[in-house]
Amino acid sequence: MNILITGGAGFLGQQLLRALLDRGTLDAGHGPQAIARIVCFDQTEGAIIDPRVRNVAGNIADPSAVAALVGPDTAVVVHLAAVVSGTAEADFDLGMRVNLDGTRNLLEACRAAGHRPRLLFSSSIAVFGGDLPPVITDATEATPQGSYGVQKRIGELLVQDCTRKGYIDGRAVRVPTVVVRPGKPNGAASGFASGILREPLAGQPARLPVDPSTEMWMASPRAVVRMFLRALELPESAWGWNRVLNLPGLVASMHDEMAALRRVGGEAAVALVRHDPDPAVVALVRTWAARFETARARAMGFEADADVDAIVRAYVEDNPEAIRLRA
Amino acid sequence: MNILITGGAGFLGQQLLRALLDRGTLDAGHGPQAIARIVCFDQTEGAIIDPRVRNVAGNIADPSAVAALVGPDTAVVVHLAAVVSGTAEADFDLGMRVNLDGTRNLLEACRAAGHRPRLLFSSSIAVFGGDLPPVITDATEATPQGSYGVQKRIGELLVQDCTRKGYIDGRAVRVPTVVVRPGKPNGAASGFASGILREPLAGQPARLPVDPSTEMWMASPRAVVRMFLRALELPESAWGWNRVLNLPGLVASMHDEMAALRRVGGEAAVALVRHDPDPAVVALVRTWAARFETARARAMGFEADADVDAIVRAYVEDNPEAIRLRA
Numbered sequence: 001m002n003i004l005i006t007g008g009a010g011f012l013g014q015q016l017l018r019a020l021l022d023r024g025t026l027d028a029g030h031g032p033q034a035i036a037r038i039v040c041f042d043q044t045e046g047a048i049i050d051p052r053v054r055n056v057a058g059n060i061a062d063p064s065a066v067a068a069l070v071g072p073d074t075a076v077v078v079h080l081a082a083v084v085s086g087t088a089e090a091d092f093d094l095g096m097r098v099n100l101d102g103t104r105n106l107l108e109a110c111r112a113a114g115h116r117p118r119l120l121f122s123s124s125i126a127v128f129g130g131d132l133p134p135v136i137t138d139a140t141e142a143t144p145q146g147s148y149g150v151q152k153r154i155g156e157l158l159v160q161d162c163t164r165k166g167y168i169d170g171r172a173v174r175v176p177t178v179v180v181r182p183g184k185p186n187g188a189a190s191g192f193a194s195g196i197l198r199e200p201l202a203g204q205p206a207r208l209p210v211d212p213s214t215e216m217w218m219a220s221p222r223a224v225v226r227m228f229l230r231a232l233e234l235p236e237s238a239w240g241w242n243r244v245l246n247l248p249g250l251v252a253s254m255h256d257e258m259a260a261l262r263r264v265g266g267e268a269a270v271a272l273v274r275h276d277p278d279p280a281v282v283a284l285v286r287t288w289a290a291r292f293e294t295a296r297a298r299a300m301g302f303e304a305d306a307d308v309d310a311i312v313r314a315y316v317e318d319n320p321e322a323i324r325l326r327a
Numbered sequence: 328m329n330i331l332i333t334g335g336a337g338f339l340g341q342q343l344l345r346a347l348l349d350r351g352t353l354d355a356g357h358g359p360q361a362i363a364r365i366v367c368f369d370q371t372e373g374a375i376i377d378p379r380v381r382n383v384a385g386n387i388a389d390p391s392a393v394a395a396l397v398g399p400d401t402a403v404v405v406h407l408a409a410v411v412s413g414t415a416e417a418d419f420d421l422g423m424r425v426n427l428d429g430t431r432n433l434l435e436a437c438r439a440a441g442h443r444p445r446l447l448f449s450s451s452i453a454v455f456g457g458d459l460p461p462v463i464t465d466a467t468e469a470t471p472q473g474s475y476g477v478q479k480r481i482g483e484l485l486v487q488d489c490t491r492k493g494y495i496d497g498r499a500v501r502v503p504t505v506v507v508r509p510g511k512p513n514g515a516a517s518g519f520a521s522g523i524l525r526e527p528l529a530g531q532p533a534r535l536p537v538d539p540s541t542e543m544w545m546a547s548p549r550a551v552v553r554m555f556l557r558a559l560e561l562p563e564s565a566w567g568w569n570r571v572l573n574l575p576g577l578v579a580s581m582h583d584e585m586a587a588l589r590r591v592g593g594e595a596a597v598a599l600v601r602h603d604p605d606p607a608v609v610a611l612v613r614t615w616a617a618r619f620e621t622a623r624a625r626a627m628g629f630e631a632d633a634d635v636d637a638i639v640r641a642y643v644e645d646n647p648e649a650i651r652l653r654a
Contacts, residue, residue: 130568145491160470242457
């Protein structure tokens, strides 16, 4: 079995790639099959070197580059490539090219391949915005209030339609805010939710630009990768016609995060967080959804993290080199 | 004031054009202003000749053709150009080019103009599909089950985002099935709802491909044009952030239509309708929404037709040359 991961060199892509290599098999509808090849496509080559991995650098917005990625032996496609929320908001054209045209290019390549590849699209809870109910359910309308969320919602609609037309076997999952995102801050407007854990644990100062009571819907990278694999392996009958799904997560405030930080990193870590409100971020975060009732996903067997402590402990276990402070 | 109508040579475009010429003024936020020029853009030149009308033939999917349509003096844009539902379903590429790329081209032209033109986007109740509640409300999620509806929903999202970004002052209205559509049948899958009135009134046979109990959400061309003008003239404050609206209509069954046909065209007209189910049409129509509660639009002053008889009478008045049978 051959697999393509777009945005594969990103941190979630690399974690998914590692998980696939460790498993060695994937069931994409014909029972568990050995993974022969994973094409890792991104702007730059991925860091994981393995005989089964082919790292390809290119531009998802370039139709011919993308057409070359999907062949008759590409059984599974995982579409992670995207510019993040802050970047898509700051550069409208770039967001449209990468997030919209890139997705269209990939769907077109799958359609041209002709064998109806199974495709997982990483969408986002950023599709929700506007006048939201206190709790988002599976029936809540997606009325995004940012260009990133708009582009993700459009991608979902296209994945849904290409599935209905028989071009792909598509699944789109709305990923909660990923916490703790390792490495350097990226352009995601939600980045502080990771930053106030990651930086203090590394002995570095961090800024909290919103009120500590601010809640977010979050999941650890481990949980997201586990849910990606489940989304890929579930049979079509479990999805039915509706190929768009709100993933489970957990609701936690920035205060909850700091309490977990205290338990894992000690008072010295918490002291590195400086509360310094940024009106622009406060206004943006206010439009985000924090509380979800994900009945459909839970019935389909998707599971979130147990609690914020589990999220922080998983980060410490997975990134020992990045930890300077411990309680 | 200069106005651009895309799809202006179509029947709704021509009725809107005629209504604008008859009024002579439009209020697009600065009080009623004289309409100096209406650019009527379509694949072919429009039939209405008037000193204020400039007929332009071109392809909405061609970015340079569309860029040339919007100038610094274009105060208002009405975007009607689209391939209809049956055509978008039969030719996926054509639907994507015209309905998605065409809309993007137009929004890009408006953005490039730089003065934030007021733009009305003609969307459709075809954005609804899937597991629908018995009554569609303003909060019902749009999960379209046809490529046309998907493309219209994407257009709404782009209009919404370009409004939020300050590129346009956009308004998107979901138009009910238009009954009675004059002239020849087009590629719209809903065409029979007009056909079983239009053809018998002209003394021609018509096919009813669904059960007579089948209900549809409909509005007359007169009502739609009236609602288009209201959508254009309402101040931004009446719209708020949400620039997508379900328009009022009335729910009527094909049986209701035939009863109205009997009252207007007599028994001879009804006898020309042959019930001959088409499983493909039956299956498609089953996914459509028929009953709506349009509280928001009604609060904004939008009004539907009084009843089916009013719809049929309006058609007879507006198209005397097409009527052969009268009760």
